[in-house]
Amino acid sequence: MQLNPGHRLGPYEILGPAGSGGMGEVYRGRDTRLNRNVAIKILPAGAAGDEMNRSRFAREAKAISALAHPNICTLFDVGSDDGVDYLVMELLEGETLAEHLRRGAMPLPTLLRHAIAIADALEKAHASGVIHRDLKPGNMMVTKSGVKLLDFGLADLRTPRDVASEVDTSPLQGERLTAAGTILGTLDFMAPEQLEGRRADERTDIFALGNVLYRMASGRAPFAGASEAAMVASILNDDPPPIRERRPEIPAALERLIFDCLRKDPAERMQSAHDVKLQLQWIAQSTQTSEGRRRAAYPWLPWAAAALAVVATIA
Numbered sequence: 001m002q003l004n005p006g007h008r009l010g011p012y013e014i015l016g017p018a019g020s021g022g023m024g025e026v027y028r029g030r031d032t033r034l035n036r037n038v039a040i041k042i043l044p045a046g047a048a049g050d051e052m053n054r055s056r057f058a059r060e061a062k063a064i065s066a067l068a069h070p071n072i073c074t075l076f077d078v079g080s081d082d083g084v085d086y087l088v089m090e091l092l093e094g095e096t097l098a099e100h101l102r103r104g105a106m107p108l109p110t111l112l113r114h115a116i117a118i119a120d121a122l123e124k125a126h127a128s129g130v131i132h133r134d135l136k137p138g139n140m141m142v143t144k145s146g147v148k149l150l151d152f153g154l155a156d157l158r159t160p161r162d163v164a165s166e167v168d169t170s171p172l173q174g175e176r177l178t179a180a181g182t183i184l185g186t187l188d189f190m191a192p193e194q195l196e197g198r199r200a201d202e203r204t205d206i207f208a209l210g211n212v213l214y215r216m217a218s219g220r221a222p223f224a225g226a227s228e229a230a231m232v233a234s235i236l237n238d239d240p241p242p243i244r245e246r247r248p249e250i251p252a253a254l255e256r257l258i259f260d261c262l263r264k265d266p267a268e269r270m271q272s273a274h275d276v277k278l279q280l281q282w283i284a285q286s287t288q289t290s291e292g293r294r295r296a297a298y299p300w301l302p303w304a305a306a307a308l309a310v311v312a313t314i315a
Contacts, residue, residue: 003027003042009081012040012088024057024153028091031076038076041087054085056153061087063152066128071121072149073141092148097137097212105219105247112254112284114147115213119277121149122209126202126273131156133200135208136189137215156200187228188221192236192264202273203266209276210261217250218243222262236264253283 003025007014015028018039029040043057064075064087077088097114100106106114118140125132132139132155139151191207194200214222222240225231240262243255257279263269270276 009040009042009084009086010079012038012077012079012086014040018091024087029088031088037091039073039089039091041089043085057085057087059155059157060151060153063125063130063155063157064089066130066157067125069121069124071117071146072124092141092143092150094141094143097140097142097147097216100142101137101215101219106216108249108251108287109284111213111216112280112287114142115216116277116280116284117147118149118209118212119273119280122205123273123277125149125155126205129158131158131200131202132205132208133194134186134189135205135212136186137212138186140212187231188223190235191266193266195232195235201266203269203271206261206270206273206276207263207266209273210258210270213258213261214240214243217254217258218246220246251283251287253279253286257283 003009003014005014005016009029011031011033012029013032015030015037018026018028024041024043027040027042029038030036031038043054061075061078064073068074073092074090075087076090079086079088105111122132122135130152132149132152134151134154135149139149141148141150189208189211191200191204194204211222218241223231223234223238225234240259243250243258244252257270257276261270261276
């Protein structure tokens, strides 16, 4: 369904297309009551009549509504107008992390700042009983105020009584494919237990987080395969290439943390986003302390570097 500028959904006016999410089309819009620009997400025409897709759309609304966090996109409203279901969210200006990573690996300070924010948001989601299940750079927006988690259309909403070891009786085909045969989630970021048909839990998101952090640190994917079957085999069996061989300046502690997030067995993996966040904060503090000591020991170094740059320019 294509909505043209000026189309109204309740009190919201469509201004133009803004992109697409995993479960819908996204438009720039304006709340005519508050005179505020917003993002409006609707179900595509082909999906609106599918009860499963409508259920996932409603689940996204419930998931986001349970989360109030500066690094999670805020939900303002939900509604339906003339058969069109829609979500109204804050309008984010920036680019997705996927777009950002097309330019290569991140500088270490930027990497750590964004990584801590993502882990903190994931901790909030898990504490609220929300398992994202589709954590990837395309579902993260880099804005001037920081990084934001998006698109909870595949989220699993759980209660405190749910146990992490609960087994999903759905076979792999049923978990990953819709009736129309399209992939649910993103294969490159799926944890081994997802590929084996077991139910996702917090540690599944931790695996995806490690996958994202690996790309932020190295500029490449941890697993590779020319086909879907080859990618599945790589995720299940291969160890990612060492990051520090490509970027020696990456702290050994950060590489070890990323690899601990990417362990095949959920029981051997980092167990919580909270623990990941604490380690990232420690690494960031240690890095800043080391940099401070280096500057104190060699206060002339920045001036020498500047002088060399001037000489090089003159030459």
